[in-house]
Amino acid sequence: MEHNDLALDMRGITKIYPNVIAANREVDFSVKPGEIHALIGENGAGKSTLMKILFGMERPTEGEIFVDGQAVSFSSPTDAIAKGIGMVHQHFMLVPSLTVAENIVLGMAPRKSGFLIDYREALELTRASAEKFNLHVEPSARVADIATGMKQKVEILKALVRGARVLILDEPTAVLTSQETAGLFQELKNLKEQGFTIIFISHKLNEVKELTDRITIMRAGKSVGVYDTGAVSEEEISRRMVGRDVILSVEKEAVAPGEVVLQVQGLRYVNEWGKQALDGVTFSVRSGEIVGVAGVEGNGQRELVDILFGLRLPESGTARVGGVKLTGLPQARIRSLGVSYVPEDRMTLGIAAAASVEENVISDRFQGKRFNHGPLFRMKELHKESDRLILDYSILCKTRSQEVGMLSGGNIQKVVVAREFSSDPVLIIADQPTRGIDVGATELIRKRLIDLSRAGAAVLLVSADLNEVMELSDSLIVFYEGKIAGYFDNGEWDDVMMGEYMLGLKHQSDEEIGRASHA
Amino acid sequence: MRDRRMVFFGIARGAMAIILALAVGAVFIFLSSKTPFTALRYLLIGPLLSFHDGSVIFNAQYLFQIFAAMIPTIFTGLAVCVMFSANQFNLAGEGCVLAGGFIGGILGVYLQINSGWHAVVCVLAATVACGLIMLIPALLKVKLGASEMVTSLMLNFIILYVVLHYLNFNFADRTKGATMTKAFRSTAVIPSLVPGNSKMSVGFIVALLATALIAFFMYRTRWGYAIRMIGINESFALYSGMNVGWTIVLAQVIGGMLSGMGGSLEVLGRYQTYLWRELPGYGWVGITVAILAKNNPVYVPLAAFFIAYLNKGCLLMSTHCDVPSEMIDIIQAAIFLFFAAEQFLSGFRQKLVVKTATEDLMRLEADRGSRGGGSHA
Numbered sequence: 033m034e035h036n037d038l039a040l041d042m043r044g045i046t047k048i049y050p051n052v053i054a055a056n057r058e059v060d061f062s063v064k065p066g067e068i069h070a071l072i073g074e075n076g077a078g079k080s081t082l083m084k085i086l087f088g089m090e091r092p093t094e095g096e097i098f099v100d101g102q103a104v105s106f107s108s109p110t111d112a113i114a115k116g117i118g119m120v121h122q123h124f125m126l127v128p129s130l131t132v133a134e135n136i137v138l139g140m141a142p143r144k145s146g147f148l149i150d151y152r153e154a155l156e157l158t159r160a161s162a163e164k165f166n167l168h169v170e171p172s173a174r175v176a177d178i179a180t181g182m183k184q185k186v187e188i189l190k191a192l193v194r195g196a197r198v199l200i201l202d203e204p205t206a207v208l209t210s211q212e213t214a215g216l217f218q219e220l221k222n223l224k225e226q227g228f229t230i231i232f233i234s235h236k237l238n239e240v241k242e243l244t245d246r247i248t249i250m251r252a253g254k255s256v257g258v259y260d261t262g263a264v265s266e267e268e269i270s271r272r273m274v275g276r277d278v279i280l281s282v283e284k285e286a287v288a289p290g291e292v293v294l295q296v297q298g299l300r301y302v303n304e305w306g307k308q309a310l311d312g313v314t315f316s317v318r319s320g321e322i323v324g325v326a327g328v329e330g331n332g333q334r335e336l337v338d339i340l341f342g343l344r345l346p347e348s349g350t351a352r353v354g355g356v357k358l359t360g361l362p363q364a365r366i367r368s369l370g371v372s373y374v375p376e377d378r379m380t381l382g383i384a385a386a387a388s389v390e391e392n393v394i395s396d397r398f399q400g401k402r403f404n405h406g407p408l409f410r411m412k413e414l415h416k417e418s419d420r421l422i423l424d425y426s427i428l429c430k431t432r433s434q435e436v437g438m439l440s441g442g443n444i445q446k447v448v449v450a451r452e453f454s455s456d457p458v459l460i461i462a463d464q465p466t467r468g469i470d471v472g473a474t475e476l477i478r479k480r481l482i483d484l485s486r487a488g489a490a491v492l493l494v495s496a497d498l499n500e501v502m503e504l505s506d507s508l509i510v511f512y513e514g515k516i517a518g519y520f521d522n523g524e525w526d527d528v529m530m531g532e533y534m535l536g537l538k539h540q541s542d543e544e545i546g547r548a549s550h551a
Numbered sequence: 552m553r554d555r556r557m558v559f560f561g562i563a564r565g566a567m568a569i570i571l572a573l574a575v576g577a578v579f580i581f582l583s584s585k586t587p588f589t590a591l592r593y594l595l596i597g598p599l600l601s602f603h604d605g606s607v608i609f610n611a612q613y614l615f616q617i618f619a620a621m622i623p624t625i626f627t628g629l630a631v632c633v634m635f636s637a638n639q640f641n642l643a644g645e646g647c648v649l650a651g652g653f654i655g656g657i658l659g660v661y662l663q664i665n666s667g668w669h670a671v672v673c674v675l676a677a678t679v680a681c682g683l684i685m686l687i688p689a690l691l692k693v694k695l696g697a698s699e700m701v702t703s704l705m706l707n708f709i710i711l712y713v714v715l716h717y718l719n720f721n722f723a724d725r726t727k728g729a730t731m732t733k734a735f736r737s738t739a740v741i742p743s744l745v746p747g748n749s750k751m752s753v754g755f756i757v758a759l760l761a762t763a764l765i766a767f768f769m770y771r772t773r774w775g776y777a778i779r780m781i782g783i784n785e786s787f788a789l790y791s792g793m794n795v796g797w798t799i800v801l802a803q804v805i806g807g808m809l810s811g812m813g814g815s816l817e818v819l820g821r822y823q824t825y826l827w828r829e830l831p832g833y834g835w836v837g838i839t840v841a842i843l844a845k846n847n848p849v850y851v852p853l854a855a856f857f858i859a860y861l862n863k864g865c866l867l868m869s870t871h872c873d874v875p876s877e878m879i880d881i882i883q884a885a886i887f888l889f890f891a892a893e894q895f896l897s898g899f900r901q902k903l904v905v906k907t908a909t910e911d912l913m914r915l916e917a918d919r920g921s922r923g924g925g926s927h928a
Contacts, residue, residue, distance in 0.1 A: 363789060363790060363791070363792045364793070375790065381786050395787070395788070408772055
């Protein structure tokens with residue numbers, strides 16, 4: 033196909049980072065005008081890198097880019113924006129303390145009398161473009177106060193106002209409820225009808241099937257196929273992505289929960305922005321069960337988990353593991369009670385990136401008798417332990433002494449999980465354990481989580497991926513504005529119903545919620 | 552960067568930095584000297600070979616002098632390695648060398664033990680005392696969050712003037728013209744290792760033993776491991792259940808002990824009386840040494856040798872030619888600059904990475920293929 037017929041054509045793109053394996057190798061990627069084009073692949077397949085190159089955030093080592101048939105070379109996002117390319121990042125690039133309108137016009141604000149910002153004009157501009165693109169936002173609301181789905185609309189609008197004809201959306205649904213996702217899809221379809229071209233990056237096959245016209249699949253830094261969405265099945269796509277069949281649903285046996293392991297009683301916490309992040313949360317997790325915490329992000333889950341692992345102190349209330357009060361204990365003590373924690377942010381808490389795989393998997397047990405002989409490490413035992421974990425958790429690394437930071441996201445998470453799951457925990461707190469990682473690693477982590485719970489561990493699973501919580505959990509707690517909005521233990525739930533509780537449309541009675549505590 | 556090629560690259564980059572720094576030095580020598588080639592000869596090979604009437608002689612005494620000069624800088628280099636590994640930019644090694652020298656010296660004069668244990672006791676007392684001194688910036692950091700860089704820097708001057716006070720008012724030998732203590736008892740003197748006046752004392756062997764000990768400590772013990780992990784990612788260390796505060800204190804106390812030991816060995820091995828009246832500068836050299844050694848204790852003696860060699864070369868150059876001995880400062884500064892510049896040779900590094908990555912991918916792919924793609928299962 034000639035460049036002229038394409039909205040966008042990337043040819044032979046190769047990108048090699050100074051400290052990472054080749055992220056892209058001779059990737060060809062082209063998008064027709066007015067289509068929604070999915071870019072999918074496992075984490076570490078090179079999608080983000082390719083898009084960063086397209087948006088001028090990275091320079092390719094080799095390769096050419098054509099926009100509307102014209103060869104272009106971007107040295108910064110400003111160049112890309114000038115050529116009509118806009119990007120909505122997974123983590124929003126908005127200033128929370130400014131209003132929606134101020135965010136929209138940031139860097140291109142209308143002026144009056146030379147240097148003052150014409151705020152009224154900004155409001156007007158925002159309102160007009162919101163109307164034009166059919167993206168309804170409240171121009172005078174502060175970004176800090178609006179919901180996640182709304183923030184995303186602001187991001188999209190921001191790109192469109194800057195003249196974007198091609199929109200890149202990086203995993204836009206990762207943070208949305210199912211209702212918000214449905215809304216987003218409708219808006220994207222509207223934009224498509226208006227002639228905009230959309231590149232949709234995702235891990236979620238069902239969304240890709242529902243929304244997109246064509247699909248480019250990436251694997252190991254290369255493009256491994258371009259398809260019309262209608263012509264391939266989800267199974268086929270997943271096979272292409274990982275080179276094998278992935279079991280998409282989770283199998284787990286029914287369970288008879290044992291004794292209460294974690295008892296949370298009346299937890300209250302005011303966060304750093306003065307918001308009542310936790311407002312009297314009471315529940316328990318019993319041995320052998322997986323309790324899922326669902327909720328739109330920012331409804332108190334983060335604070336709950338931090339308190340449970342001693343990273344914050346609650347205003348009032350207690351959390352006990354096996355009868356011992358957790359709150360205020362140092363991490364070493366919490367761990368010695370048999371609590372394991374898979375943190376949400378693996379790069380800042382979960383690993384020491386510049387240390388080796390071995391040094392990372394032993395960080396919670398290196399003081400144990402088994403690994404020390406007098407003052408010295410028993411190096412053989414350390415090697416044995418790390419080799420066992422690497423093998424057991426299929427961590428793809430050259431040797432145990434390879435730097436963890438050099439591994440892909442999924443393998444880094446496997447390093448974290450290998451450590452946290454292998455210390456015979458009585459309670460596992462798993463916070464977004466599979467966020468942003470590839471299908472293979474996700475499957476392994478979920479399976480291990482179930483195995484551990486069936487073997488008697490209590491699991492508290494916090495996840496923004498609603499499917500994950502619904503699939504894995506034996507019972508479900510829904511968080512809304514720092515309170516438990518609903519407790520479900522019958523296994524009968526679906527995403528629509530969850531969404532209603534997550535968005536605060538429904539609320540169970542105190543009696544029903546009280547069942548979450550088995551004290 | 553544990554890949555063999557990357558390790559090699561690291562060494563090559565270090566060598567290039569040194570060569571470029573020497574080149575910068577050479578430029579100044581050519582600018583300032585009437586006999587630049589003779590000056591360069593003294594700088595580069597003078598410390599090993601002397602030239603007399605056209606014949607070339609290997610000068611063992613010079614080599615011994617270089618080894619002697621390495622004694623305090625190996626200790627301060629190790630101290631900085633340990634502290635910097637924990638991400639603690641503690642600069643009080645300088646003050647601890649002085650304090651260690653003073654305490655060792657005073658005990659060498661006034662303590663009465665009639666055997667070789669006298670010297671051992673002096674050195675160990677100085678070591679322990681300086682470990683305790685380091686508690687000040689360490690505890691201020693851990694308990695109150697005060698920057699150890701600021702407090703340790705200030706501490707150097709406090710140590711200096713406290714030492715001067717006691718030297719002037721309590722321990723100065725009034726019969727001498729300059730301010731110094733009485734002579735050390737013979738039992739306190741660190742014996743020389745070789746004949747001659749090179750001052751290469753038993754301290755050199757102690758320094759090498761300390762290097763081995765610290766290398767083992769850092770890479771083969773739970774405390775060294777904790778220090779390194781804290782240096783890489785403190786949040787990770789905390790989350791893993793390590794006692795971060797205690798370990799940070801430990802690293803600085805060890806730094807103080809090493810510096811104090813180095814100071815006392817230097818004073819008792821080189822002089823007859825205690826006479827330092829200003830900061831000796833070994834703490835600062837220790838920072839250069841640690842940077843050259845990339846915080847790896849194993850490389851500390853090499854780095855210390857390099858610095859001592861350069862110093863000796865500069866001394867010879869300034870004695871025999873018209874080049875000022877300050878040249879060493881220029882060369883040291885240039886080395887600092889080239890080492891600190893992360894981007895130095897990054898283009899070449901990038902090419903190397905590309906090559907490694909391509910090979911990696913091919914291997915990985917072959918691996919996947921041969922395992923039937925079941926690599927995750």
